[in-house]
Amino acid sequence: MTENLIRYEDPAPGVARIVLARADKHNAINPALIFAINDAFDRALKDDSVKVIVLAADGRNFSAGHDIADTVEQYQQAMQDASPGVSTWSGFNEPGAHGWYAAEKEGYLESARRVRNVSKPTICAVQGKCTAGALIYAWVCDIIIAADNAVFSDPVINFGMPAVEWLGHPWELGARKAKEFLFTADSWNAEEAHRLGMVNHVVPLAELEDFTLAMAQKIASKPAFALKLAKEAVNKTLDIQGQMNAIDQAFSLHHLGHQQNFRLFGYGMDTTSLPAFASAPKKEG
Structure with a gap:
């Protein structure tokens, strides 16, 4: 399964390159892809010859974000299929809020935290769309290199949600611009992201891979x-400023949004904004 979802490359001494390879699905993030990314980062972390990890993607877009399931049951089944026999995620296959919360906490929040805290420097190379859940994987990398065609957005307020599971927005954009980004659900280009300090460099698309390498x-x-020490020093500074506590607290609000939508629409998002969902009844579990 992993080989069909990502590629693990050794493009130069000391460098590992993890490539999202669901280009036919615009690299949409499903549970299997999350596990594949986790495994690839673990591989790079355990390899003493690797000093830097690059996260990149095939195709036109870095990632379209979450690969949304049609029902809660399908989402939870996808988690089960992606990692059969996992016993450490107490409750993720339970019905209702219990299973949804457990699956998202492990699948998004904790996976993001692990990548953020990998002890080796990480670089994310972004081209095309980097939408919603894809922002998480860019933001938890230490450095972001954007192609000049990159576009960033978190449009989930349209679906009755406050933000994606990892609320990095205030830290990446500043409080006022984070609010604008979330409230409007607008898409911002690479130059704007660079101006705000979210992106380290903007380069022509044809130069993205070479520049990153x-x-x-x-x-x-x-x-x-x-x-390793330099990375930990900066991350600990953010921790002391409260970044992790703020992100954990925002995750609880994220799930308050899900539960409101369950009460109103029988699904974790506002289905009136999701035309593909409108024709099929949903149930909580």
Whole structure:
């Protein structure tokens, strides 16, 4: 399954490249892809020859975000199919709010936290659309390189939700621009993202892979332990400022939004904004 969803490459000494390979689905993030990404990062982390990890994607778009299931049951079954026999996620296959919360907490929040805290420097290369759940994977990387055609958006307020599961918005954009980004559900281009400090560099699309690899090689030339210490120092500064507590608290509000939508629409999102859902009745579990 993993081989069909991602590629793991060694493009240069000291560099591992993890490539999302669901281009036919615009690299939409489903549970199986999440597990594949986790496994690939674990592989790179365990390999002492790897000093820098690049996250990239095939195709026109980095990722269209969440690959939304038609029902709660389908979502939970997808989690089960993606990692059969997993016993550490108490409750994720339970009905109702219990299962939905457990699946999203492990599938999005905790997976994002693990990537964010990987002890090796990480670089995300973004082209085309980086939508909703895809923002999570870009934001938890240490450096973001955007192609000049990159477009960033978190439109989930249209579906009755406050934001995606990892509320990095205030930290990436500043409080006022984060509110604008969320309230309007507008799409912002790479230059705007760079102006706000969310993106490190904007490069022509044709140069994205080479530019990213050159930066990865430059970083890989530095002492591995010093890189780990530098990353931890910056991450701990954010932790002391309250980033992790804020993101955890926002995740609870995210699920308050889901439960409101369950009460109103029988599904975790406002289905009146999702035409494909309108014809099929949904139930909570």
